[in-house]
Amino acid sequence: MALRFWLAGVAFLLLVEPGRAFPSGTKGPPALGSSSHSVHYFSTAMSEPNQGFTKYIAVGYVDSQLFNHYDSITRRVQPRAPWMEKMVEEEDPEYWERNTEVEQDNEHRFRRNLAILKDRYNHSGGFHSLQRMYGCELRVDGSKRLYRQEAYDGRDFIALDTETLTWTAAIPKAQITKEKWEKDPAIAQRWKAYLEGECLEELQRFLDYGRESLLRREPPVGKVTRMFLSEGREMLVCQAHGFYPKEIEATWRKGGEIMEQDTFRRSVAPNSDGTYHAWLSIEINPKDRDLYRCHIDHAGLTEPLVLAWEAPSGHVGAIVGIVLGVLVALLLMAAGIAFFRRRQQEKAKY
Structure with a gap:
């Protein structure tokens, strides 16, 4: 399952779920006409050439709507959806402070882990990134999907199998991380408990408060x-x-x-x-x-x-003909005026 992570600017353009949509310009089956809902979180640490520090950014999406944002400049989790502010005010006043502390801790962890991977790959300079994507989805049939995976330099690195509670190494260099994490089963257990518990509960709360925008129906x-x-x-x-x-x-x-x-x-x-x-x-x-x-x-x-394809109506053709006729008339008029002025100037010279 390929990760489609953004690197610069952290743009999440079309919220394309891994393995659920075809890349732009391909042949494949049509998207299902259902309305599943999901929460996606993306975190990225980036080291750039000639920069003295590693940049970090984390964002959260409900379906395709950005609802929070954190970066290494502001160092605060901030709302990006009006309904989110209402939810925090009414139900969880400590939400922003609590999650700011979590992301500040994640920022340090990501910088440290990125440095470890650069050393493992023997990468001393250039642009490098460590990315994490995790979340939960509630499908229209009531089933759920949970995931947590990471990438190094935009390529799959390691992912959690939430059914077996084991880690899948996408490349040989991730085997070291897999073995280390599987020696401590509590790591996978904590992630699964969060994804099937708090994550799905958050999703339901988000849908309740963001109902007007998240559950709306606009026909094509x-x-x-x-x-x-x-x-x-x-x-x-x-x-x-x-x-x-x-x-x-x-x-x-x-x-x-x-x-x-x-x-x-x-x-x-x-x-x-x-x-x-x-x-x-x-x-x-x-x-x-x-x-x-x-x-x-x-x-x-x-x-x-x-x-079905429909040929342009006669009315359209008539309108086009009238417009062209007017343009031709204006061009002839302009040409006549120009000719008259030139004749007058020639007479003045004599």
Whole structure:
């Protein structure tokens, strides 16, 4: 399970869960039209060339919404969602202070552990990072997913198997860490107890207080466009935008048959307003164009959207013709004025 960690700026662009979404621009099955919810925490320590200290940053997300932030400059855990401040005020006034102390301790631990790994890899300079990702997910069917894993320089290093309470070394150099941690079973036990206890409890509290934004339903708006490729080939592109939550199911169908093997899709990506957009395309023979439909299903829809490519209406063509006619008239008028002025100037010279 590859970790998709950010290195600079700690940007979590589309909250892509490991192993749950396809990389941008790949073929694969559509996302499920469910609405699971999750809490994700990301911590990163970064050492940079010619810098005298290691930077540290930690963030927390509920689904795709950032709710807290800590860095080595402010050295404080700070709210990033309005509903979070309300929850702390009403239920847990010590939340920020308590978690600030935790992250300050984590900052020291990460710096020390990053130094250990740099020494193990014989890395004396350059840019290096140690990252941790952990959290819990509650799926729509009631099942849960727990995880805790780490990466060095952006590559998988070690992960906890929460079922067997053992550690999986992704690379040979992680074997030393695996053996050390498995000598102390309490490490894995504490993590599992937190993930299946406090983490899931926090998730429920977050959803209760952030209900207005986290549990909202915004249906997708869809359209189909056409692109010429070559003689006898064209591409139909189905676009869905402005939807929330992120999960959406979209397929191309020909005569009712799902054409998954021929579909090229991009991962669901976030918009600046907190909604999402997605698109999928298919290469076809223009003669079969009328047989293709794009099916979109989402929690915000009462029934699936079924879209086909539609030629521009006559009204659009008429409007375009009028606009072009006006532009031509203006150009002719400008040319006439320029000619008249030039003639007047020539007369003045004589």
